[in-house]
Amino acid sequence: MKIAIVTGASSGLGKEYALQLSENFPEVEEVWLIARRKALLDELGEKLAIPAVSVPLDLTSQADIEALSRKLGDEKPQVAALVNCAGCGYLANVADTDPELLTRMTDLNMRAMTLVTRAALPYMPEGSHIVNVSSIASFCPNARMTVYSSTKAYVSSFSLGLREELRERKISVTAVCSGPMDTEFLDVGGIKGNSKMFRTLPYCDPKKVAAGSYRAAKADRAFYTPRAFFKLYRVLAKLLPSTFVVKLAKT
């Protein structure tokens, strides 16, 4: 059985990845939808063109990640596509952020993404695809989102290294570096109404980001950055001293 796994599928970008899956990967026969809110996963599953399995997991929990590993071990599917989209980002200075929220960002954005990938890799055949959702925040640290931007730098770095490791296995790895999207992310992270930067930047449409990510994955691209504005930012952040860019990139 050829499956796809989408984490963070209950809302926002992850939901779009699930909705656009079958048109992009017609070989996939079933999709495993992962997030904490099972009712939303069930509702989404009914809308998909292929059978969907709701896998309600809290990916910050080691026990839940082990449950996913066991499910893969029991069913031994072929994972044709893995989309690591679950993520969160909280706006505030490090010193003013509840340590539990700091840990939630590092656990979900880095630890879970790494371990879900590790769990899926033994089941990924030649020609399969990994899409890791990073962010423009990975280009340069964003003060007031210092931990979030650092976790996304990890996602991009992890993706590029893994891509080299998997070259011989012909498995593509693509890091997606979107700009802001109007999703639950903004409310969950206390960003809406509290960040001049988020009010000023152009927004990305999750539908277009999902479509572009899949195009980039099928073309075996290392990175996908939507919109010319953010492509330019990526180049400037590489060329200019980071001590200068960090002052402009404050959220």
Ligand SMILES: NC(=O)c1ccc[n+]([C@@H]2O[C@H](COP(=O)([O-])OP(=O)(O)OC[C@H]3O[C@@H](n4cnc5c(N)ncnc54)[C@H](OP(=O)(O)O)[C@@H]3O)[C@@H](O)[C@H]2O)c1
């Ligand atoms: N929105 C933006 O401005 C923006 C910009 C660049 C990159 N991104 C990245 O895009 C990705 C998707 O974010 P989004 O904008 O679509 O936000 P979103 O609507 O808040 O989606 C986040 C998803 O992650 C899931 N999730 C959160 N905590 C989880 C946990 N402990 N265990 C399992 N799943 C969990 C949520 O589902 P449950 O609550 O049901 O668990 C939800 O499905 C994230 O990686 C984010 O960092 C977002």
